[in-house]
Amino acid sequence: MTAIPKAVVDGAVVARRNVIKIKRVPDVLVFSTISPIMFILLFGYVFGSAIHPEGISYREYLMPGIFVQTVVFGATFTGAGMADDIQKGIIDRFRSLPMSRSAVLVGRTASDVLTNVVTIVVMSLTGLLVGWRIHTSAFEALGGYLVMLLFAYAISWVMAVIGLIVPTPEVVNNAAFIVIFPVTFVANTFVPTDNFPPVLKAFSNWNPVSSVTQAAREAFGNTSDKLPPPDTWPLNHPVLYSVLWSVGLVVVFLPLSVRLYKRAASR
Amino acid sequence: MVDVIKASGLVKTYGSVRALDGLDLAVAEGTVSAVLGPNGAGKTTAVRILTTLLDADDGTAEVAGFDVRRQPGEVRAHIGVSGQYAAVDEYLSGYENLHMVARLYGLSRNSSKARASELLEQFSLTDAADRPVKTYSGGMRRRLDLAGALVATPPVLFLDEPTTGLDPRSRTDMWEVITALVSAGTTLMLTTQYLEEADKLAHDIVVIDHGKAIARGTADELKAQVGGERIEVVVGSSADLETARQTLGAVAIGEITVDAHTRRLNAPVRGGASALIGALRDLDAAEVAVLDVGLRRPTLDDVFLMLTGHGAEEPSEQASSTQEEAGAR
Numbered sequence A: 001m002t003a004i005p006k007a008v009v010d011g012a013v014v015a016r017r018n019v020i021k022i023k024r025v026p027d028v029l030v031f032s033t034i035s036p037i038m039f040i041l042l043f044g045y046v047f048g049s050a051i052h053p054e055g056i057s058y059r060e061y062l063m064p065g066i067f068v069q070t071v072v073f074g075a076t077f078t079g080a081g082m083a084d085d086i087q088k089g090i091i092d093r094f095r096s097l098p099m100s101r102s103a104v105l106v107g108r109t110a111s112d113v114l115t116n117v118v119t120i121v122v123m124s125l126t127g128l129l130v131g132w133r134i135h136t137s138a139f140e141a142l143g144g145y146l147v148m149l150l151f152a153y154a155i156s157w158v159m160a161v162i163g164l165i166v167p168t169p170e171v172v173n174n175a176a177f178i179v180i181f182p183v184t185f186v187a188n189t190f191v192p193t194d195n196f197p198p199v200l201k202a203f204s205n206w207n208p209v210s211s212v213t214q215a216a217r218e219a220f221g222n223t224s225d226k227l228p229p230p231d232t233w234p235l236n237h238p239v240l241y242s243v244l245w246s247v248g249l250v251v252v253f254l255p256l257s258v259r260l261y262k263r264a265a266s267r
Numbered sequence B: 001m002v003d004v005i006k007a008s009g010l011v012k013t014y015g016s017v018r019a020l021d022g023l024d025l026a027v028a029e030g031t032v033s034a035v036l037g038p039n040g041a042g043k044t045t046a047v048r049i050l051t052t053l054l055d056a057d058d059g060t061a062e063v064a065g066f067d068v069r070r071q072p073g074e075v076r077a078h079i080g081v082s083g084q085y086a087a088v089d090e091y092l093s094g095y096e097n098l099h100m101v102a103r104l105y106g107l108s109r110n111s112s113k114a115r116a117s118e119l120l121e122q123f124s125l126t127d128a129a130d131r132p133v134k135t136y137s138g139g140m141r142r143r144l145d146l147a148g149a150l151v152a153t154p155p156v157l158f159l160d161e162p163t164t165g166l167d168p169r170s171r172t173d174m175w176e177v178i179t180a181l182v183s184a185g186t187t188l189m190l191t192t193q194y195l196e197e198a199d200k201l202a203h204d205i206v207v208i209d210h211g212k213a214i215a216r217g218t219a220d221e222l223k224a225q226v227g228g229e230r231i232e233v234v235v236g237s238s239a240d241l242e243t244a245r246q247t248l249g250a251v252a253i254g255e256i257t258v259d260a261h262t263r264r265l266n267a268p269v270r271g272g273a274s275a276l277i278g279a280l281r282d283l284d285a286a287e288v289a290v291l292d293v294g295l296r297r298p299t300l301d302d303v304f305l306m307l308t309g310h311g312a313e314e315p316s317e318q319a320s321s322t323q324e325e326a327g328a329r
Helices: A003-024 A027-049 A058-088 A090-096 A103-129 A138-165 A169-185 A198-206 A208-220 A238-263 B043-050 B072-078 B094-104 B109-122 B138-150 B168-183 B195-201 B219-225 B238-248 B273-285 B300-308 B322-327
Strands: B003-014 B017-028 B032-036 B058-063 B079-082 B156-160 B187-192 B204-209 B212-217 B230-235 B257-259 B264-268 B290-296
Touching: A003 A103, A003 B094, A027 A058, A027 A103, A058 A090, A058 A103, A058 A138, A058 A169, A058 A208, A090 A103, A090 B079, A103 A138, A103 A238, A138 A169, A138 A208, A138 A238, A198 A208, A208 A238, B003 B043, B003 B187, B017 B032, B017 B043, B017 B058, B017 B187, B017 B204, B017 B212, B032 B043, B032 B195, B043 B058, B043 B156, B043 B187, B072 B079, B079 B138, B094 B109, B094 B138, B109 B138, B138 B156, B138 B168, B168 B187, B168 B195, B187 B195, B195 B300, B204 B219, B204 B300, B212 B219, B212 B300, B219 B300, B230 B238, B230 B273, B238 B264, B238 B273, B273 B290
Parallel strands: B032 B187, B032 B204, B079 B156, B156 B187
Antiparallel strands: B003 B017, B003 B058, B204 B212, B230 B264, B230 B290, B257 B264
16 A cells, blocks of 8 residues: 555544544534634624624624634644643554554544534534625635635644644643734734734735635625725735645645654653 | 564663663564563663664664664564553543554454454453443553554564553453463563563563663573572571571571571571471471571562662662653653
């Protein structure tokens, strides 16, 4: 068997184990679906009472942003999962088996995509309840979902690297929080960026979170002619820019995480 | 006989601590070899290197004819490992754990199912097969972990402290399981800090301390190194010590040691029980009041004390720091 199919076959076995684990300990999934519902309601009605983007209801404007924030946060579970495996010692079993060296990572990132899909479904239903609608075709909407999931998948590989470096799952969560909060907030996710200070505005314009959000807004038709995105290359080509970032992150962090995995010792 | 496990000059350092300091090992096909040493002697490090979990800083090692550094994949396909800390997934059931391991060894779906059930049966875990491992006792976890190591019926097996932390009952159960395994011809290397365990399970024993082999041989050979049987006598009064020493001189085959403080005499003898009976008869005739008497055969504890100057159970000074912490959770 060649390397890649073996990684996929073994990865599927590991992913299946992760899914069983989610079923046994549903807290993680429940938390990761409840908190975005909370965000939708909180932001939608608290911020929504003060923010009135031109030509579109705030909750319609907000939904793609919350989608992106949530799937990016969902990706942090990859890191926590890796750190947990290492801490619990099961990693020694995996590493002593004649299995693909990337299978544990492939399986982990894959099962985390699955978690994100479940989260997205729950969020979409919540969104529909608060007045969010898809104004385009199902095909375009699917494209929007895929761009978000691809980006989250790429972030998963970044988180895998973090999970392999830091000592405990708790540290992953804290480390991820410190990075991910600013990255998902200094963007067009929750409010239009026109009034950002210049530095934040520049960051936001080139922030891939902004382009993924913009891509999703366009795919769902949650845009307004009166509210054009900033006229920068990433936001004028949001899908391309998002995909480039996603591919770039995977190209860098996948080999890096496999290398770290090979050396990872149980702690 | 062919050596299935071969290591020469293994060195591994953690900072300033030399966990392994030029360790040589050889285990012949179909035999059981015990690596005996106190905490921190380098046992776990040696196993981790031989099972490809860790790279040595220096030295070479071959397992089942494959170089652990250059052909780790081949090595992994021929070994089973069960560590000091059960490498099982707590949230999966016993069956799911074994099924997963079987699939990852490359067994088909159906073979994996059959193998998982078979092993659960063999390790008396059938009743607990569908319960999450979280609910298992320590002994059950160890058995499940060992079952995981046996999924692919590997020709070479490594057990790192298989009974550490188990209660006496579970330890005896584990010994039975291991004895049954090796009678089927599996080559086994096990590490232990229990002298009794090495004596009971292994053909060959390598005693290691500070990352180096300090003695090797069969249990009997090692015992012979500290000398044979001894008669130990405690007399009732200090005044009798000299009489007792002279009396014992008739049966002793070497120097008699006398501890005046505890009124204890120690005489090397030959002939076991008959030497003891003779000595008692003589002591009685000499009217020496005997408080306690016994025939002592040397234990591996004596071996360890003689070789290292410290007992096996008390950690050597390198012990506590890096190496064991690397394994501790």
